[in-house]
Amino acid sequence: MNNHFDKQKITFRPLVAGDLKLLFKWLRSSHVHEFYDKDKEITLDNVSRRYLPKIKGEKPTDCFYVLYDNKPVGYIQKYFIKDWEDWSNILDYDDSVESIDLFLGDKSYIGKGFGSLMLSEFLNQVVFVDPKIKLCVIGPEPSNTRAIHVYEKVGFKYIKTVRLDGDTEDTYLMELNKVNSDKK
Ligand SMILES: CC(C)(COP(=O)(O)OP(=O)(O)OC[C@H]1O[C@@H](n2cnc3c(N)ncnc32)[C@H](O)[C@@H]1OP(=O)(O)O)[C@@H](O)C(=O)NCCC(=O)NCCS
Structure with a gap:
């Protein structure tokens, strides 16, 4: 089912401290x-402790609200694998590779084609706008078959299954080359 959303109404804006309450509401x-932060205890304090340093630029992850028609409906973050030990201990990616995580916070948007559209727009509007970035990586859990299907639809290809340091679940590692991203 694809879709009645107008991609021109999808925008991304950096998260600010005032967004943490809604982020907390979504995460819980x-x-x-x-499927997201499931091993974390979701309290407002914990969410602030983990996301505020990213918002302030003290931790190397860029956090974004996904807006539809100026209304926040989801969240996406991007970061370099080489900057996070749990990833870089097992994966050797340089600074031409960015990784992303995402979810739709507003449940009423799920399963209507919005997730696929917001992901391809984020790749086009944000990730691959940086000429340095040649590859994007994403790592759903193997059991998250809906997310895997969406990522395949957008053009990501399965590489291998890995277990990050400290994780209790496997990561189903997928990659999308910039050269293939505009063919979807
Ligand atoms: C993953 C997510 C972003 C996808 O967004 P979405 O708007 O629900 O996805 P879409 O509607 O664009 O596409 C869903 C696709 O998956 C398919 N699908 C639905 N449930 C499925 C399942 N259990 N297994 C496989 N495919 C499934 C749908 O048929 C559709 O495919 P189609 O367009 O070929 O028919 C959203 O569902 C979400 O935020 N989920 C909760 C958090 C999460 O899983 N985040 C990702 C962490 S890696």
């Missing part, structure tokens, strides 16, 4: 928690 909702 069951449809998100099932």
Whole structure:
């Protein structure tokens, strides 16, 4: 089912401290928690402790609200694998490779084609706008078949299954080359 959304109405804006309450609300909702930060205890304090340093630029992750028609409906973050030990201990990617994580916070948007559209727009509007970035990486859990299907639809290809340091679940590693990203 694809779709009645106007991609020109999808925008991304950096997260600010005032967004943390809504982020907390989304992270603790069951449809998100099932697949995102599921090993974390979701309290407002914890969410602030983990996301505020990223918002302030003290931790090397860029956080964005996904807006539809100026209304926040989801979250995406991007970062370099080489900057995070749990990833870089097992994966050797340089600074031409960015990784992303995402979810739709507003449940009413799920399963209507919005997730695929917001991901391809984020790649086009944000990730691959930087000429340095040649490859994007994403790592759903193997059991998250909906997310895997969406990432395949957008053009990501399965590489291998890995286990990051400290994780209790495997990561189903997928890659998208910049040269292939505009063919979807
Ligand atoms: C993953 C997510 C961003 C996808 O967004 P979405 O708007 O729900 O996805 P879309 O509607 O664009 O596409 C869903 C696709 O998956 C398919 N699908 C739905 N449930 C599925 C399942 N259990 N297994 C496989 N495919 C499934 C749909 O048929 C559709 O494919 P189609 O367009 O070929 O018919 C969103 O569902 C989400 O935020 N989920 C909760 C958090 C999460 O999983 N985040 C990702 C962490 S890696």
